[in-house]
Amino acid sequence: MELASFLNQQQIAAVEHREGPLLVIAGAGSGKTRVIQYRVLNLILNGVPPERILLLTFTRRAAKEMLARAAKQDPRCGLVEGGTFHAFGAKVMRRYAAVLGVSENFTVLDAGDAEEAIHKVASNLGFYALPKRFPQKASLQKILSAAKNKALPLARILEFDYPNFVDCAPELERLQGEYAKYKLELGYFDYDDLLLYLKLLLSQEPIRQALTEEYHFLMVDEYQDTNQLQGEIVELLGRGRGNVMVVGDDAQSIYGFRGAHHENILNFPQLFPGATCIKLEANYRSTQEILNLGNQVLDAMPHKFQKRLTSAEDLHGEAPSLKVFKEPSDESNWIADQIQELYHEGEPLREIAVLFRSSHLSFQLQTEMAKRRIPFEVHGGKKFSDMAHVKDLLSYLKLLANPRDELAWNRVLMLFPGIGPKTAGQLTQQALASPGFRGVHEVFLKQPEKKAYKSDLLFLSSALVQASEQAQSIADQFLTLQKAYTPLLEQRYDNWVQRAKDLDSLGQIAGRYQSLTQLLLDFALEPPERGVVEVRGIHKEEDGHVVLSTIHSSKGLEWGSLFLLGMIEGIFPTAYALRNDEGLEEEQRLFYVALTRAKQRLFLTYCHYGFSGGITQFNKPSRFLGMIGLHPQTEPGQAAGQGAMAKPNKPPIAEPAKALSKEEILAQLQLMMRR
DNA sequence: TTTCGACGTCTTTTT
DNA sequence: GACGTCGAAA
Numbered sequence: 001m002e003l004a005s006f007l008n009q010q011q012i013a014a015v016e017h018r019e020g021p022l023l024v025i026a027g028a029g030s031g032k033t034r035v036i037q038y039r040v041l042n043l044i045l046n047g048v049p050p051e052r053i054l055l056l057t058f059t060r061r062a063a064k065e066m067l068a069r070a071a072k073q074d075p076r077c078g079l080v081e082g083g084t085f086h087a088f089g090a091k092v093m094r095r096y097a098a099v100l101g102v103s104e105n106f107t108v109l110d111a112g113d114a115e116e117a118i119h120k121v122a123s124n125l126g127f128y129a130l131p132k133r134f135p136q137k138a139s140l141q142k143i144l145s146a147a148k149n150k151a152l153p154l155a156r157i158l159e160f161d162y163p164n165f166v167d168c169a170p171e172l173e174r175l176q177g178e179y180a181k182y183k184l185e186l187g188y189f190d191y192d193d194l195l196l197y198l199k200l201l202l203s204q205e206p207i208r209q210a211l212t213e214e215y216h217f218l219m220v221d222e223y224q225d226t227n228q229l230q231g232e233i234v235e236l237l238g239r240g241r242g243n244v245m246v247v248g249d250d251a252q253s254i255y256g257f258r259g260a261h262h263e264n265i266l267n268f269p270q271l272f273p274g275a276t277c278i279k280l281e282a283n284y285r286s287t288q289e290i291l292n293l294g295n296q297v298l299d300a301m302p303h304k305f306q307k308r309l310t311s312a313e314d315l316h317g318e319a320p321s322l323k324v325f326k327e328p329s330d331e332s333n334w335i336a337d338q339i340q341e342l343y344h345e346g347e348p349l350r351e352i353a354v355l356f357r358s359s360h361l362s363f364q365l366q367t368e369m370a371k372r373r374i375p376f377e378v379h380g381g382k383k384f385s386d387m388a389h390v391k392d393l394l395s396y397l398k399l400l401a402n403p404r405d406e407l408a409w410n411r412v413l414m415l416f417p418g419i420g421p422k423t424a425g426q427l428t429q430q431a432l433a434s435p436g437f438r439g440v441h442e443v444f445l446k447q448p449e450k451k452a453y454k455s456d457l458l459f460l461s462s463a464l465v466q467a468s469e470q471a472q473s474i475a476d477q478f479l480t481l482q483k484a485y486t487p488l489l490e491q492r493y494d495n496w497v498q499r500a501k502d503l504d505s506l507g508q509i510a511g512r513y514q515s516l517t518q519l520l521l522d523f524a525l526e527p528p529e530r531g532v533v534e535v536r537g538i539h540k541e542e543d544g545h546v547v548l549s550t551i552h553s554s555k556g557l558e559w560g561s562l563f564l565l566g567m568i569e570g571i572f573p574t575a576y577a578l579r580n581d582e583g584l585e586e587e588q589r590l591f592y593v594a595l596t597r598a599k600q601r602l603f604l605t606y607c608h609y610g611f612s613g614g615i616t617q618f619n620k621p622s623r624f625l626g627m628i629g630l631h632p633q634t635e636p637g638q639a640a641g642q643g644a645m646a647k648p649n650k651p652p653i654a655e656p657a658k659a660l661s662k663e664e665i666l667a668q669l670q671l672m673m674r675r
Numbered sequence: 676t677t678t679c680g681a682c683g684t685c686t687t688t689t690t
Numbered sequence: 691g692a693c694g695t696c697g698a699a700a
Contacts, residue, residue: 058689058690059689059690060690084690085689085690087690110690111689135692136684136685136694137694138693191690192690193690194690195690227687254688255688255689255690256687256689257689257690258688258689356690357687358687358688359687359688360686360687360691380688380689383689417677417678418676418677418678419676419677420676420678422676422677423676423677423678480685521677524690525690526690527682527690548690550687550689551688552687552688552689553688553689571687574687574688575687576687576688577687586688590688603687
């Protein structure tokens with residue numbers, strides 16, 4: 001392999017590093033992904049069996065992409081174990097389930113499930129009947145999770161982030177313990193547990209040794225965004241052999257809210273004495289004009305990072321610009337106009353992205369893009385499985401996988417008219433006490449005849465019996481349950497047609513699985529995103545689609561042309577972050593991440609008027625704009641906003657290939673009306 | 676015991 | 691706009 005033809009000296013040093021700890025500080029756009037990819041390849045070419053390598057990344061997508069690229073040069077790279085800490089935790093827990101005294105088919109709770117579970121425990125403890133105001137279930141989940149991820153006592157979390165609930169500390173302490181007990185009894189594990197129990201297992205010396213014997217080489221990407229617990233896991237896995245490579249950039253730490261501890265990266269040399277440290281500084285991504293903005297943000301960082309971004313190939317291009325609009329609709333229109341213009345100038349759609357601080361900022365733009373038939377995909381924000389009807393059907397599947405899933409029973413039973421929390425709770429207990437779905441069917445048969453929901457219950461139990469007893473593929477089981485759910489769907493939702501389509505997509509995904517447990521695990525650990533929007537009638541498939549993404553979800557990615565919208569004080573930086581210095585510093589790093597995603601063109605926008613709480617407000621420009629010395633361009637007619645119409649002389653990206661049928665029009669309308 | 680309507684509150688980022 | 695709470699009616 002002739003590395004020197006496409007890697008620089010520092011990159012080669014990292015790629016060729018074999019034994020011993022290695023810290024790679026990789027600035028934005030410095031090719032760290034390539035380094036990881038080639039190091040995997042290099043190790044394998046030098047005789048390391050792929051199954052001895054463990055690559056831990058932030059998202060499964062990141063791991064898969066890196067390994068897929070490496071596999072192009074040597075298919076063995078595809079055999080490397082790669083994924084998130086959480087997925088790895090689940091895998092190890094499954095292997096050592098007996099040690100923990102739980103079933104191998106334990107259930108992983110996603111954030112929403114965890115909220116329900118916490119809510120249930122808190123209700124059982126009577127905390128909602130208390131005279132004082134008690135946090136809502138979502139806050140409870142966040143508080144308990146923060147305590148675990150930041151490895152801090154509850155009181156600290158409350159004092160710091162939830163001062164209004166400080167007086168609930170005793171109840172929360174109690175809740176924390178009861179919730180842990182509840183989960184263990186029922187075989188539930190939330191996200192935090194996957195890390196916590198992984199560490200717990202690794203603290204057993206025989207297990208730790210078995211795992212270090214299995215994985216001789218550990219690589220961790222985005223190390224600046226690992227939390228304390230993850231840092232300890234890395235230490236345990238690396239102890240002994242010490243073949244640990246971590247890669248990260250302290251200036252890009254943006255997950256502090258989740259407990260990310262960017263000191264991890266600074267402390268690495270102490271944790272692994274004798275660590276080699278390599279800095280990748282040359283930037284291969286962006287023009288110097290864009291990097292200059294990034295440098296100004298770096299300069300303004302309170303914790304000085306010894307960094308300067310320099311374009312390695314002396315790339316130059318357009319100066320980044322700021323556009324100001326009157327209203328959000330003008331902002332969306334202008335961005336859509338620009339995207340069309342860029343496309344006609346030859347920029348492929350896949351090289352265009354729009355970033356924003358929070359996902360709701362993109363709703364208007366989504367509508368505009370759909371209207372103009374510009375294909376796009378949304379990253380970040382709500383997940384497919386956050387939709388109520390998807391959760392409902394997933395609960396049916398959970399029952400099938402585990403008939404003792406209390407939360408799933410409760411959710412499913414509550415769907416029937418006439419069944420509220422009380423009845424659902426009683427029926428759940430009876431169902432849990434019955435052997436198998438046939439037993440449940442017996443129980444339902446014994447319900448008093450006068451109850452209107454009796455026939456519904458029997459319909460449900462019959463479907464479950466049918467799905468569980470006949471040797472069926474997952475696709476068939478899914479269909480059986482979907483058929484059982486559909487009457488409820490039509491009853492509960494006016495827009496059930498659209499929702500039914502979501503369930504069909506769920507069925508498509510489910511059909512690809514051999515194991516129900518694996519399906520549910522994947523949905524919990526890496527839920528599919530909601531916003532894949534298909535727009536038909538596109539001429540060139542290979543142009544791909546525009547990406548609309550939260551800044552967080554844009555981590556590690558790059559685009560030729562980048563828009564950053566909503567540069568408004570209180571939105572970016574978000575008002576929540578302004579309570580303390582740490583929060584503001586993280587917003588600033590987030591801004592740095594956003595700017596450095598751009599390769600050639602960068603446009604920032606905001607608008608004067610916004611609405612929140614039904615009131616139209618006058619927005620202040622983000623303080624970050626001043627930080628990079630970017631001032632609005634006042635092109636006449638451009639900035640004032642020209643109303644909702646696209647310029648007539650500009651052809652749409654794709655004319656419909658043929659006249660649309662009524663059904664297609666309705667489908668399009670529904671797509672646009674969905675928000 | 677459930678359901679429905681009225682009203683108040685909070686509204687970020689993700690595994 | 692989603693979610694929770696409260697009171698009243700079914």
